[in-house]
Amino acid sequence: MLVAGPAVGDAVAAPARPAAQTHVVTRTPPPPRRVVQGTAVRLDVLQRDQRYRDLFLDNYDAMTPENEMKMAFLQPRRGVFDFSRADELVAFAKEHHKAIHGHALVWGLQLPLWLIDHGLSDNLGLNLPPLSSPPLPAPLDTVDAGVNDLLTTLTGWDRDELLAIMRTHVDSVMRHFGDDVGEWDVVNEPLDENGNLQNNVWRRFIGPDYVEQALRTARAANPHAKLFINEYAVEGPSAKLEGLVRLVSDLKARKVPLDGVGLQYHTNLTGPWDEQTIETTMRRLAALGVEVEITEMDVGSTPLDGSPAQRATRQAQVYGDAARACNAVDACTRFTTWGFTDRFSWLGPAQLALPFDAQYRPKPAADAIRAAFADPSARSSRRLRHVLRPARTRRVGVRKASRAA
Numbered sequence: 182m183l184v185a186g187p188a189v190g191d192a193v194a195a196p197a198r199p200a201a202q203t204h205v206v207t208r209t210p211p212p213p214r215r216v217v218q219g220t221a222v223r224l225d226v227l228q229r230d231q232r233y234r235d236l237f238l239d240n241y242d243a244m245t246p247e248n249e250m251k252m253a254f255l256q257p258r259r260g261v262f263d264f265s266r267a268d269e270l271v272a273f274a275k276e277h278h279k280a281i282h283g284h285a286l287v288w289g290l291q292l293p294l295w296l297i298d299h300g301l302s303d304n305l306g307l308n309l310p311p312l313s314s315p316p317l318p319a320p321l322d323t324v325d326a327g328v329n330d331l332l333t334t335l336t337g338w339d340r341d342e343l344l345a346i347m348r349t350h351v352d353s354v355m356r357h358f359g360d361d362v363g364e365w366d367v368v369n370e371p372l373d374e375n376g377n378l379q380n381n382v383w384r385r386f387i388g389p390d391y392v393e394q395a396l397r398t399a400r401a402a403n404p405h406a407k408l409f410i411n412e413y414a415v416e417g418p419s420a421k422l423e424g425l426v427r428l429v430s431d432l433k434a435r436k437v438p439l440d441g442v443g444l445q446y447h448t449n450l451t452g453p454w455d456e457q458t459i460e461t462t463m464r465r466l467a468a469l470g471v472e473v474e475i476t477e478m479d480v481g482s483t484p485l486d487g488s489p490a491q492r493a494t495r496q497a498q499v500y501g502d503a504a505r506a507c508n509a510v511d512a513c514t515r516f517t518t519w520g521f522t523d524r525f526s527w528l529g530p531a532q533l534a535l536p537f538d539a540q541y542r543p544k545p546a547a548d549a550i551r552a553a554f555a556d557p558s559a560r561s562s563r564r565l566r567h568v569l570r571p572a573r574t575r576r577v578g579v580r581k582a583s584r585a586a
């Protein structure tokens with residue numbers, strides 16, 4: 182169903198929502214957990230696969246729509262919103278008392294083609310899928326990114342026009358879902374590997390203040406929703422993490438609305454961080470006055486990493502480290518994996534990246550995550566250790582970092 186949206190720049194009225202679907206399985210709300218357990222979910226699989234649905238319902242408190250709330254899906258033509266698929270997910274989540282993490286309002290990828298080519302395709306009456314959705318395999322993805330870039334550079338945008346488009350998108354989407362979606366990745370992946378703002382279409386044509394503008398628009402659209410910046414490759418020390426700390430500090434200092442930082446933590450067996458490093462990063466961000474979530478964790482591997490059993494054991498350690506770090510930090514409020522079964526990982530089933538295998542059986546990783554969050558003594562014993570050993574290096578590091586920030 183396509184819903185006619187507001188003209189760009191106009192006041193926004195939320196389109197009507199379809200009635201909730203009926204599903205066989207209904208659950209009563211579970212007792213609240215301090216750290217909400219989430220996963221990315223795909224609507225098409227949820228609709229056709231009851232085991233997938235049950236595994237989600239039995240093991241998770243919250244979902245992040247894996248693609249259904251991205252701009253290419255929600256605004257396929259300029260000013261025309263299609264909420265049908267996202268609405269189905271929201272109705273399902275509500276019916277089963279699951280929370281939703283909205284993903285993602287402003288991002289440089291999975292954009293509709295009309296935004297990339299400045300309306301050229303719309304004017305020609307073409308309703309083409311966006312070039313970068315889904316991303317193509319290498320090396321085609323480089324060609325794809327190059328073509329996207331060229332198109333945007335050739336066609337360009339005027340700052341005011343693109344700013345109005347961004348504001349209208351954030352405003353329309355957030356008002357449409359209202360309090361059914363309690364938190365949003367307002368800005369996704371704003372940084373490049375040096376910690377500067379990525380030169381995406383928003384940064385290029387609006388300017389560096391697009392982040393602030395998006396957050397302010399989001400707060401006005403729904404003052405109850407928690408607003409996040411979501412980023413990858415910032416879980417341990419790096420120029421990118423320094424850039425994130427600078428960005429968050431600057432926004433906070435200028436009272437720009439921002440409630441949380443999402444650490445995606447897509448990782449693998451060659452380069453994971455240990456528990457203390459992740460905990461230090463989380464405390465450093467928390468000291469800036471934001472909540473922290475792990476938002477998209479997965480741990481890929483290949484046969485070069487060992488036998489399937491060895492891979493599963495090492496993977497459990499990596500998941501466990503992140504989960505224990507989150508459990509130890511009060512500001513860490515949600516732990517989300519990017520899918521739950523290897524059968525439907527965005528990395529493909531061969532990377533064995535998720536906590537349940539392709540036959541939906543729990544892997545050691547699932548047990549490691551459960552054990553980490555089932556351990557309420559983790560924090561108190563840590564606190565005690567800190568009291569006994571106040572000069573621990575990582576604590577000193579945290580203090581230094583927050584002073585510098």
Ligand code: XIL
Nearest residue numbers: 247248285314315316369445477527
């Ligand atoms: C991925 C989805 O999992 C894929 O299905 C899609 O083809 C591409 O996007 N960081 C993000 C997510 O913020 O939106 C991405 O999701 C994974 C990387």
